[in-house]
Each structure stands twice: as C-alpha cells, then as structure tokens.
Amino acid sequence: MSQMLKREVVYAITGIVTVIMFLEYFFFPESQAWAEIIRTWSVIIYNISLGLGAVRLTMAHSMNVQRRRENWAFSGVLLAGLAIMLLTGLAGYFMTGQQTNNAIYNWLFNWVYTPLGATLYPITGFYIFSAAYRAFRARNIDAALMLIAGCFVILSNAPVGEALWIGFATVGEWFRFTGQVPGMRTFALVGTLGMIAYGFRALLGKERGFYAGGEE
Amino acid sequence: MAIIVTGRLMTFILMVLTFIVMYYYMAINKEEEYNIRTLPAMTAIPEAVGRAAEMGQPVFWTPGISGSLNDSTQGPQVLAAISLLEYLTEECAKAGVELAAYCPLPDAMPLVEETMRTAYLRQGKPEEFNVEQIVFISGQSAYLSGVLGYFQRAKPASNILVGGFYYEAVVIGEAGNTIGAMQIGGTNNTHQMPFLVATCDYMLLAEELFAAGASISRNRDELGSIKGEDIMKLILAAIIGVGFLLGAAGITIVADALGW
Numbered sequence: 001m002s003q004m005l006k007r008e009v010v011y012a013i014t015g016i017v018t019v020i021m022f023l024e025y026f027f028f029p030e031s032q033a034w035a036e037i038i039r040t041w042s043v044i045i046y047n048i049s050l051g052l053g054a055v056r057l058t059m060a061h062s063m064n065v066q067r068r069r070e071n072w073a074f075s076g077v078l079l080a081g082l083a084i085m086l087l088t089g090l091a092g093y094f095m096t097g098q099q100t101n102n103a104i105y106n107w108l109f110n111w112v113y114t115p116l117g118a119t120l121y122p123i124t125g126f127y128i129f130s131a132a133y134r135a136f137r138a139r140n141i142d143a144a145l146m147l148i149a150g151c152f153v154i155l156s157n158a159p160v161g162e163a164l165w166i167g168f169a170t171v172g173e174w175f176r177f178t179g180q181v182p183g184m185r186t187f188a189l190v191g192t193l194g195m196i197a198y199g200f201r202a203l204l205g206k207e208r209g210f211y212a213g214g215e216e
Numbered sequence: 217m218a219i220i221v222t223g224r225l226m227t228f229i230l231m232v233l234t235f236i237v238m239y240y241y242m243a244i245n246k247e248e249e250y251n252i253r254t255l256p257a258m259t260a261i262p263e264a265v266g267r268a269a270e271m272g273q274p275v276f277w278t279p280g281i282s283g284s285l286n287d288s289t290q291g292p293q294v295l296a297a298i299s300l301l302e303y304l305t306e307e308c309a310k311a312g313v314e315l316a317a318y319c320p321l322p323d324a325m326p327l328v329e330e331t332m333r334t335a336y337l338r339q340g341k342p343e344e345f346n347v348e349q350i351v352f353i354s355g356q357s358a359y360l361s362g363v364l365g366y367f368q369r370a371k372p373a374s375n376i377l378v379g380g381f382y383y384e385a386v387v388i389g390e391a392g393n394t395i396g397a398m399q400i401g402g403t404n405n406t407h408q409m410p411f412l413v414a415t416c417d418y419m420l421l422a423e424e425l426f427a428a429g430a431s432i433s434r435n436r437d438e439l440g441s442i443k444g445e446d447i448m449k450l451i452l453a454a455i456i457g458v459g460f461l462l463g464a465a466g467i468t469i470v471a472d473a474l475g476w
Contacts, residue, residue, distance in 0.1 A: 025221075025224070026220050026221060026224055026227075026228045027219065027220060027221070029221050042286050043286075045323070046284060046286060046322070046323050049322045049323045049325070049326070050322050053322045053325065053352060053354075057352070060348075116357060117355070117356070117357035117358075120357040120360055120361060121357070121383070123387065124383050124386060124387055127386045127387050127389075127390035127391075128386055128411070130390050130393075131386055131389065131390050131411060131414040131415050132414070134393070134414055134415070135410075135413070135414035184406050187404075187406050187409065187421065187422045188406055188422075189449075190422050190423045190449060191404040191406075191422035191423055191425075193234070193423060193445050193448055193449060193452075194404070194422060194423030194424075194425065194426035194427065194445065195289075195292045195293075195404070195426060196231070196234055196445075197238060197423075197426060197427075197441045197442060197444070197445040198292050198295070198296060198426040199292065200234075200235060200238050200239075200441060201437070201438060201441050202295070204242070204437075206242070206435070206437045206438060206441070207295075207299065207429070207438075
C-alpha cells in the first residue's frame with residue numbers, strides 16, 4: 001500500500017495537475033477555476049509543511065534542552081525566539097486583526113532579524129574577491145581570455161579605469177551587454193530544454209528523484 | 217476566436233514537438249543504442265566520498281535556497297539535486313561515510329528524507345540512516361550562518377553544491393575552499409554559474425544538472441529523453457540561425473512566427 005501511495009498515486013496526481021495546467025495555459029486562460037484551486041492548494045500544502053516544520057523543530061529542540069545534549073543552550077535560544085515571535089505575532093493579531101501590525105513584533109523583525117541578515121550579506125563581497133582571485137589566473141588560454149575580459153569589466157566599473165583610458169568603459173560595456181549574451185542565452189536555452197526533459201520524464205514516471213528514489 | 221491563446225501558438229507547437237521527439241526516442245525507437253558522455257562531475261562523486269572515507273570526515277550536500285518546489289524555474293533544479301542525492305547517499309552508505317544534508321526548503325524536506333531513507337535501505341543499512349543528518353534552517357542568512365558554522369566545526373571533506381542557488385553559491389563555495397574541501401557544483405541559474413565554476417572542482421552546467429542521473433544510471437528511457445532533447449536543440453539552433461540570417465536580410469517571418 002505504501003509503495004502504491006508512493007508511486008501510482010503520485011503519478012496520477014502529477015498527470016492530472018499537468019493536464020489541467022497545460023489546458024489552462026494554452027486553451028482556457030479565462031476559465032481557470034480548476035487551475036486556481038490547484039494553485040491555492042499548493043500554497044496551502046506549502047504552508048502546512050511550514051507548520052509541520054515548526055512543530056517538529058519545537059519537538060527536536062525541546063528534546064535537546066530536556067536531555068541537556070551538546071549545545072543545548074542554543075536550542076533554548078531558538079525555542080525562546082520561536083515563542084517570542086509567535087506570541088507577539090498572535091498578540092498583534094488579536095489586538096488589531098493584523099498579524100504584523102504590532103510594535104514589538106515589528107521592532108523584533110525590523111531591528112533584530114533584518115539587521116542580522118543585512119550584516120551577513122556584505123561578506124559576499126569579500127568572497128567574490130577571493131573567488132575572482134582564484135578564477136583570474138592565466139593557467140591556460142581560456143583562463144587568460146577570461147582574465148583579459150575580467151580586467152576590462154573591472155576597469156570599466158572602477159572610476160580609475162576611465163581616468164586611465166576612456167575606452168575601458170566602451171570595451172567593458174561591450175563585454176557585459178553584448179559579448180557575454182550569446183553564451184548566457186545558450187545556457188538559458190539548453191537549461192530550459194533540460195528542464196522540459198526532466199518534467200517529461202517525471203510525467204512518465206521515469207525520473208527516480210521526483211519519486212524520492214526507486215524501489216526499496 | 218482562436219483555439220490557442222494568442223501569442224502562445226509557437227510555444228505550444230514547440231512543446232508538443234519536444235514531447236513527441238522525446239517520446240519517440242524513449243519508447244518507440246527501440247533499436248538504437250544511446251550513448252552519453254561521462255560527466256566528470258558525476259564520476260567525481262565516488263572520489264569525493266572516498267576522500268571523505270580516507271579523511272574520516274563527512275560529506276556535505278545542499279540544494280541551495282533559491283526557491284521552493286513550486287517555483288517553475290528553481291523547483292526542477294531542486295528535484296534534480298535530490299536525484300543526485302540518491303546516488304550520493306548510496307555511495308556514502310557503501311563507504312560508511314557520514315552525509316550531512318542541509319536543506320533550507322521546507323517543502324523539499326519530506327522528499328530529501330524519503331530519498332535518503334530509501335537509499336540506505338537499498339544498500340541494506342537502514343539502521344545507519346539518522347534523520348538528524350538532515351538539517352533544516354529557514355531563511356537565507358540563517359541558513360548561510362548555519363552552513364558556515366558547520367564547515368568550521370565539522371570540516372567536511374567534500375561538498376556537493378547542486379541545485380538552485382542565489383548569493384549563497386559564492387559564500388558556501390568560498391567557505392568550502394577555505395576548509396580545503398573537494399567541491400562539486402551544479403546549477404541552472406546563469407547568474408550563479410560563474411561563482412560555482414570559480415569555487416568548485418567539478419561542475420554540472422545547465423542541462424547537465426538534469427542529465428546527471430541518466431549519465432550514472434544509463435537507463436534507456438532517461439537516455440532517450442536526452443537524445444530527444446539534443447534533437448530539439450538542433451531544431452531550435454536551426455530556427456535561430458535561419459531567423460538570424462533572414463532578419464539580417466530584412467525578412468522577419470521567423471521572428472514574427474515566434475510571436476504567434
């Protein structure tokens with residue numbers, strides 16, 4: 001029974017959903033009641049998975065705290081954070097009817113969560129530098145060509161580039177807006193075909209990953 | 217009134233043609249033998265697992281956080297990453313190597329869990345599967361912090377970064393380089409490909425990501441769909457070439473037809 005649920009029922013649901021979406025997109029964009037129901041359901045299922053995740057997270061970390069496992073204090077912080085955000089969100093909802101219209105909730109989100117995220121983002125710049133340093137080494141002819149193109153693009157973006165030679169801006173822009181376009185479009189095209197092939201295999205039940213692996 | 221929505225006729229024709237060509241090579245043309253070139257990134261997976269076994273350190277896998285399974289461009293990449301996870305888990309189970317799966321996508325979690333559980337079961341080692349191998353961290357920054365912290369604590373020997381990535385591609389890739397991990401990357405997101413190419417030892421670029429499973433399994437149906445994909449690639453290249461030449465001569469019939 002579990003194997004049947006895992007495969008045949010999933011095949012059937014995949015097929016039905018695909019046909020409905022296909023018909024809606026190509027033939028009946030105005031009468032999209034069924035397609036709309038499916039889209040709504042996908043959002044509902046996604047949110048149920050979030051809810052289940054929250055329950056499971058609470059259970060796992062409560063166990064960590066209860067049994068004083070390694071780094072249990074972090075689990076405690078996580079549980080406290082979860083409880084605070086949940087309670088302030090719910091309190092705001094009961095008081096104003098709007099979940100996020102709550103001073104404490106907004107303060108926590110705007111002045112704790114967002115700055116923490118914004119703090120992490122700039123490290124990308126440093127990592128791009130170190131990745132570029134590794135990539136821009138003329139080990140062979142391809143890497144040398146990339147190095148030359150990269151130098152033009154960098155100098156076209158940096159003010160000093162134009163100060164050195166006005167042509168850096170023109171050449172750099174050509175690389176960015178013309179030279180790289182055929183390559184990127186090729187990737188986009190073949191990548192899309194790959195996605196269609198993957199979808200077609202999934203539709204026919206030939207793609208193992210889509211069904212969480214093959215037979216046990 | 218047009219039967220097919222205006223502006224979508226050519227998309228419909230190309231899509232149906234793609235399905236027909238793929239189906240022909242998958243199910244009708246039974247005589248021809250299909251070959252697929254070996255993808256270096258896929259042959260490197262046993263090497264990555266072997267390295268981890270020798271060093272006594274774990275293997276790390278993540279599908280990126282670019283979008284949920286619902287997302288039409290990111291979802292298939294995540295599913296392809298899960299296909300690869302199946303193979304990776306089996307290799308890890310065979311070699312007795314710990315595999316850490318960091319999945320920041322809540323809707324992909326059940327698939328990841330079931331895929332890993334099935335892979336351990338198929339290797340006859342269901343007792344070795346531990347659900348705590350799979351870590352879920354919500355939110356891009358929190359997920360990145362968790363991964364970077366894990367890298368510093370566990371120092372995985374090999375990292376498999378395959379799926380839909382945004383800016384975490386360069387951060388995870390570079391952090392992996394810092395700890396000296398062997399890295400295999402793969403994505404269909406053109407804006408993140410350069411970062412993975414720069415930071416990984418092996419790479420699955422664009423369609424290779426979706427063909428990765430077939431290159432290992434050599435399953436005839438899967439290879440047939442890839443053969444069909446290649447034929448469609450040639451047809452599309454021909455349309456683009458003819459359209460370009462005609463366009464240069466001032467004849468816009470191909471460009472106009474694509475807009476029907």
